[in-house]
Amino acid sequence: MHPYPAGESITVVSPSSPLATGLAGAILPAMEGDLSTPRPGLICPFEKMRPSQLNRDDAFYMALAFNLAVDAWRIDEVPIGAIIERGGEIIAAAHNEVECANDPTAHAEMLAITQAAKKIGDWRLNECNLYVTKEPCPMCSGATIMSRLNRVVYAWGDPKMGCMGGAVELHSLPKLNHRVQVTSGVLEGPCREILQAYFNMKRGRDSTASA
Numbered sequence: 001m002h003p004y005p006a007g008e009s010i011t012v013v014s015p016s017s018p019l020a021t022g023l024a025g026a027i028l029p030a031m032e033g034d035l036s037t038p039r040p041g042l043i044c045p046f047e048k049m050r051p052s053q054l055n056r057d058d059a060f061y062m063a064l065a066f067n068l069a070v071d072a073w074r075i076d077e078v079p080i081g082a083i084i085e086r087g088g089e090i091i092a093a094a095h096n097e098v099e100c101a102n103d104p105t106a107h108a109e110m111l112a113i114t115q116a117a118k119k120i121g122d123w124r125l126n127e128c129n130l131y132v133t134k135e136p137c138p139m140c141s142g143a144t145i146m147s148r149l150n151r152v153v154y155a156w157g158d159p160k161m162g163c164m165g166g167a168v169e170l171h172s173l174p175k176l177n178h179r180v181q182v183t184s185g186v187l188e189g190p191c192r193e194i195l196q197a198y199f200n201m202k203r204g205r206d207s208t209a210s211a
């Protein structure tokens with residue numbers, strides 16, 4: 001099956017859009033459709049979700065994180081998205097930017113944590129909850145603890161690199177002063193499928209290029 005549906009118009013959201021345009025700019029275009037310039041060869045076969053604003057549960061926030069993962073695909077970044085919520089307000093929104101920033105620390109969670117701390121003017125994120133489409137890696141799991149996040153909700157557990165239950169449980173170290181609550185499996189299906197499809201597409205592209 002061809003991964004690119006014919007005729008789909010694509011758009012690219014600037015990787016810096018959450019910072020450059022503010023959070024409303026980051027989230028609302030993601031839910032309403034897109035505004036920016038098409039880039040050939042980067043059509044994401046996954047539609048963005050349109051969760052009801054009336055029911056702001058874990059699935060609602062994860063749907064917003066999923067939409068950021070779609071944005072990541074459209075600029076050829078590994079499709080992982082993250083948002084941070086506090087008291088019902090979305091205070092940070094980011095997707096993976098490792099390639100475009102040429103920065104191995106530019107994971108969605110790291111960028112969202114930095115945004116959130118700037119937004120509230122405090123590095124302690126005790127009242128904040130992080131939603132991310134894949135289980136945090138060692139670096140990001142550590143950052144969730146160091147930033148004292150209240151809660152981490154992730155979709156797909158990563159048995160190789162996940163450090164919040166998948167491979168190990170960094171947040172369960174016995175002498176930690178801060179305990180992060182962890183919930184897994186929210187919207188797991190689509191968040192796993194978009195990652196798998198992206199890597200399958202990349203493998204196909206790479207094998208074509210080297211043939």
Ligand SMILES: [Zn+2]
Nearest residue numbers: 107137139140
């Ligand atoms: Zn990470």
